[in-house]
Amino acid sequence: MxxxxxxxxxxxxxxxxxxxxxAVYEVGDKTGWTIMGNPDYAAWASSKKFHLGDTVVFTYNKQFHNVLAVSKADYKNCDASKPTATWSTGNDSVVLNNTGHHYFLCGFTGHCAAGQKVDIRVASSSAAPSESPSAAPSPTPSGSKPSGGATAAPSPHPNAAPKALxxxxxxxxxxxxxxxxxxxxxx
The missing domain is CATH 4.10.860 (DNA Excision Repair, Uvrb; Chain A)
Structure with a gap:
């Protein structure tokens, strides 16, 4: 006993x-998911240490952007024709459930070529805690079709101020x- x-x-x-x-990270930090101001998503992603179970939040104007999970080849070629998952609520949370690379891009014409894409690499060891959490999740977005090791997590309320989980x-x-x-x- x-x-x-x-x-x-x-x-x-x-x-x-x-x-x-x-941890929860807002993609692009305060800039969000956009092409305005030419954000450097590669620099943003490389400045973080992502681990299994972390959540990335894409915040954007849904009239002008969306989020597509794609293969490595489609990421490199900015090919939005066959995503493995699509989000379009403007406030989408994605839980990183697999190690390795997670490739995301905006499917609106010309946005990926303008730099609206991000390669998020999840470390093979999740022993160390993640840094800089920035938003707390709540209700699940509708219309999400997650797959490929990234799952929809509850989205933060659109009017919620960023805060730590x-x-x-x-x-x-x-x-x-x-x-x-x-x-x-x-x-």
Whole structure:
């Protein structure tokens, strides 16, 4: 019985650490997802350390932009004809569920060629926490079709001010749920 309690406690600690380390990044920071002002998304992405479970938020005017997940070849060629996922709400959150490169571009004519594309690389080890979280998620966007290791996450409210994700409150909720489950299993 003591071993079972120790095992459950270890599981709670591991899960708590995983929840607490996830970060949320706004693509382009305050500039957002745009072609105005010629943002350098390559520099933005290379200045971050992305890990499994992190969320990237694309904020943009949906009348003029969208977000497409594409293959490496389509990213290099700015080919928006066969995306693996499409988002178009203007405030889209994508959870990075796989290591490696995640390629995104704007599907509006000429926008990718003008630099509206980003290669987000997720480190192969998620041991270190991410830096600079910038927005908190809430309801899921409609019309999202995520795939290829990136999934739709709840989008921030359009009028919400950027802020850090409250990992401690999420972690506390997860831990409490796990402890309740453990108590039921041990009873």
């Amino acid at each position: 003591a071993r079972r309690v120790a095992g459950v406690a270890a599981l709670v600690v591991v899960l708590w650490a995983g929840v607490a380390s996830a 409250s990992a401690s409150s999420v972690a506390a909720t997860v831990a409490a749920s796990l402890l309740s489950l453990a108590a039921a299993v041990l009873a």
